[in-house]
Amino acid sequence: MTRMVCVWLPNWPLQRLRHERPELRDRPIVLFSNTGNRGPRVAGVGRALLPVANHETGKSAHPTTVDSLTIGMPLAEAEALLAGQAVTTHIERHDPAADIAGLRELARTCNSFSPLFGIEEAESPECVLLDVTGCEHLFERKMGTLARPCSHTTEGTGRSAHPPFGSEHNIVAAVTNDFRQRGFQVRVALAPTIGAAWAAAHHCSPTPCGSVDCRSQSRQRLGADCDATPISGEIGYEAMNRPGHKGLGYENLAPLPVTALRLPLKIIETLHELGLRRIGQLRALPRETLPSRFGSELLKRLDQAFGDAPELLVPERPLEPVATVWVTDEPLTDRESLKFVSGQLLDELLGRLKPRREGVRQLFCQIKGTAARPVEFIVNLVSPSDIAKHLLELLSLQIDRADLPEGISFVRLEATSIASLATRQRDLFGFESDADTHREVSSLLDRLSNRLGATAVVRAIPVADAQPELSVRHEPVACLCPENQISRRALAPVRVAQTGASALRLTCETEPRLKSRPLRLFAPPQRIEATAAGPEGAPMHFRWDRCDHRVIRSWGPERIETGWWREAPICRDYFRVETQTGQHFWLFRCFDQAAWFLHGAFD
Amino acid sequence: MATRQIIAELSQRIRTIERTGQRSAPQTDIILNGLQGLERLLGEAGWPRGCLVEWLAEGRGAGSTSLALWASRAAWRDNLLVMIDSRRELHAPATMPFAVDLSRTVFIRPEQPLDALWSLEQTLRTRGIGAVVCDVEKLSSQACRRLQLAAEIGGGLGILLRPANARRQPSFAEFRFLVQPLPPPNPSAVAVSRRWRVELLRARRQFAQRSIVVELSNDSDGLCVAAELASATPAA
Incomplete structure (x- = not known):
């Protein structure tokens, strides 16, 4: 039962x-x-x-x-x-x-x-x-x-x-x-x-x-x-x-309304018009007459509820980890053989994913040697891939940089994040399509992030913040949040981070200040010696990078001040200056420290 | 009219001879130049695909980055833009007036100069990248040649921002410009205005004109860079 x-x-x-x-x-x-x-x-x-x-x-x-x-x-x-x-x-x-x-x-x-x-x-x-x-x-x-x-x-x-x-x-x-x-x-x-x-x-x-x-x-x-x-x-x-x-x-089913039978709305309306409201009333009718009057659906549902017709439960399968392990008594000594072993493990791993039409988005690699601590690293991908050569290249980039233990006797690869592959159809004559270049770009970003580190390959997201150095946030391209995935043509649209209640879309039209911001911003601002015309006036002369700069023109001041509730509130008067060599710099006078800083260059 | 056509055909043939190997298909389309007046130095309406362009300037704040971005902004209209910023000082929001769509821009911030060069070559080699912008201080001629070959495979535009003392080094770049700030036209103006001489130091082919004067005025409808036609200097 x-x-x-x-x-x-x-x-x-x-x-x-x-x-x-x-x-x-x-x-x-x-x-x-x-x-x-x-x-x-x-x-x-x-x-x-x-x-x-x-x-x-x-x-x-x-x-x-x-x-x-x-x-x-x-x-x-x-x-x-x-x-x-x-x-x-x-x-x-x-x-x-x-x-x-x-x-x-x-x-x-x-x-x-x-x-x-x-x-x-x-x-x-x-x-x-x-x-x-x-x-x-x-x-x-x-x-x-x-x-x-x-x-x-x-x-x-x-x-x-x-x-x-x-x-x-x-x-x-x-x-x-x-x-x-x-x-x-x-x-x-x-x-x-x-x-x-x-x-x-x-x-x-x-x-x-x-x-x-x-x-x-x-x-x-x-x-x-x-x-x-x-x-x-x-x-x-x-x-x-x-x-x-x-x-x-089953007799408890009889007083239930006919809507309990998972029937289409149309059949239920018909039943209600005929005054059939309870399942018991339906059961009392001659069984043979039901399909011709209400369609076969009704009889099927009735039989399923009373156990006269089979109904299968389509089970969900628990997701099992996809991992492969290589263990040996003869320890490995060089990187080349380690890469060879990783290649074999990868082939096995991808062979398991192939029938599911899924690719790897994150790979976890664990290498154990004679040392107590295993070496572990993670390979992140921008978009899922099932190409063994590409994955092996990314792994090799990490293996080359890793501090490998001596006498490697255990290698384990696990696909910690899996996603279904985007199906692609090739042109009839195999011309390059959009998808090809897209794949090339994501493979490039994978290689860059795995050699330079994920934090070195970033997207810039403007933040509505008055303080210039805080007005941009950098997010790694190869991270697992779906919003960051590279879409077919390009990266997903950037949403401007919100600091207030209202969403702000930063464009040149809505934010005229963007035009008055320097292309190069030094972080942190560099302290300089400067002489100014008066306590509130523009700088006249300053020294930076082993050069004396004489100011011939200046624009400003632009006061940028943040509230006291910030951890480190600022109060600065910014000046854009032109030096005698024609260079444009962005200087500010810091009121707290009574000093001048060079913050950027209009390069 | 006929002579102009013949000249255009001949220059196309020279271009295909100059290109090495059969990897680079004869691409006739060009990336439109965004700096009005610069076409007199380029010899045509824009940048050929898959070429390196060097912009030299003395010191930071001289304005070469602005001019380079403005002149090649058509390159990232449909494609990704990659900015290699090893000094970590490019201010992303300030690039937006140069038609940079930050959602389609990747910033690479390597820590080692060698990594920067590696990233530059990898990126240039990739199809689907519109342009790569990179600060390059030192570049051996061998590395430069590798970059140029990579750009020919990828078909994007390689924009190298270099210090002025790089002018003595050999180069495989298609164009090499020197940006020199000039005294402002009217020093008493309230609005920000700048003026430069853009000198063509090197090109694969020689052109009649070697330098133009470019002016920037920060007026209400955006950043506007326009060549001042009258003061263009003839070839020396």
Whole structure:
């Protein structure tokens, strides 16, 4: 007898967003999508989880407005309704692919409950399914100790003390606790089939559910956040299998509404028109007549729920590390043979990745010799690669620089980050395409970052900061954040880092000061001896780089001052000066130290 | 009209003879020169692909970087720009007025001069790189030759910023310019203005004119560099 657990995460797209970005928890969320040609429409609305009190009225500020939104209304209308709210609403495009990927990821974390786990097969899945057949004995402890199941069973004597379904009850409790502790809202149900578990999770709610609205069941399930009452998994479980009830529990399905059968919206509407609201009513009808009246889908779902038709759980496989090891009794002595061994290990590693059509983005290499400490290094790639020659070249760059131990007897390579390769189609005649040059560029960046170090190959990201030396941030090109990946033609667009509330897009148009900044900025500013015309005046003469510079023209001052709340606030008067040799420099007078500094050159 | 066409064809043939080996396909397209008036020194409307250009100036702050970036800004319109900055002093936001898109610019900051040269050669050799900007103090003629061959394979523009005393060293670069600041045209002006003489020290071919005068005015609509036509000096 199979036992399936269905974990329903209501409004999964909203839950996923809040889980990935906890800062959104206290803000209402609106999701929109561009289905059809009528412009962006609201696809989902979520209230803030922590109500933020409005200071003036003392009331909760947002529910009225967010609740007034309906699914399917134009986004522009929703924005107009939300304008002028105390709490800004987070508006984002609905990303179904990320939802599915996130749910898969979540399913993989459930391997402590069952060896078989997967997600529901639907257009927009919201359920994680676990096959717990034969796993009950792992959960026979008392509920309180069941944050995680233990791998050792208790003695057989303890078993009789529990009610018949006691250990199953513990499974549901453990799963529910586990998800709740991670901050998810769940409803959990356990039943003999996937269909029945799904139905119980969705429709056996702690509050007596009346007629279930069609809309909440259809593709707009993404809709408004479900009610604020705590969702209890155990009750869903009990409704299906009351303690002491020995049967399969199928008769408990009969009072459930027909929406519990995972049917398309159209069929449900037809059933409602005919007055068929409960599963029991459907079961009473002659079975042969159902397909001709409602299509084959209905009968299939009905049979799946009652265990008359098989339904397979497509299991998610846990990601296993991809690593290869080489061990020998005869120690290696030179770098060339080490490179040869690494090449063989790489071939083996890539051979394993090949059927998955994946490439390496990060490679971890461990070399052990007679010395106690192993030598370890990491090879980072800008974009995933499956070309052994390229990877070996990068490894060799590191091997050449590494301080290798004597008598190497152990080499281990592990692909610590793997990503799917971008498929590429070649031209018919093999001409160079865009993808070819793109590959060349990313291979160049790989080589540079692995020889010079990741911090030496950077992108510059402007920061809206008045202090010139802090107005740019350097980010390594070869780092693992996806935002940094080189896109097809170029690097991904730079987002200007925000220091204030408003986002700033730095361009020459919006930031006229850029034109008055020197191309070369010395870090740190170099202290110079200068004579000035008066305590506030421009410099007349200064000495730098073993040369005397006489100022013939100057522009300024430009006062740059930062607030006292900074760790090291500055107060500087900048002058652009032209010397008698025609060179342009950027000097400043530092008021704190009463000294002159050379900060840059307009080269 | 016919003579001009013949001259253009002949110069194209000279160019293909000058190019070594068959690796460099005869690329007729050029990178548009951004400095108005410089074409009189270049002999055509822009930079040939895959060439090295040296910009020499005395001391820092003389303005050779600005002129080099301004003159070759078409090179990174569609492609990546790589800036090799071993002294770690290039100020990225200040390059934005030179049509530099920072999202498509990679800064390389090596610690050793040898690493800088290695990066320069690797980058020049790569197709898909629009231009490489690099400060180069010392360069042996052998290394220079390697760089030039690398640039011919890659097809990008190699911009070498060098001190003025490099003019005595031999070079394989296609062009070598010397930038000399001139006294400002009207010293009493409030706005920032600069003036330079750009002298062509060396080119593969000889041209009638050897130097032009270039002026910069920081007016409201952006950085503007324009040649002053009247004061162009004829060849000595």
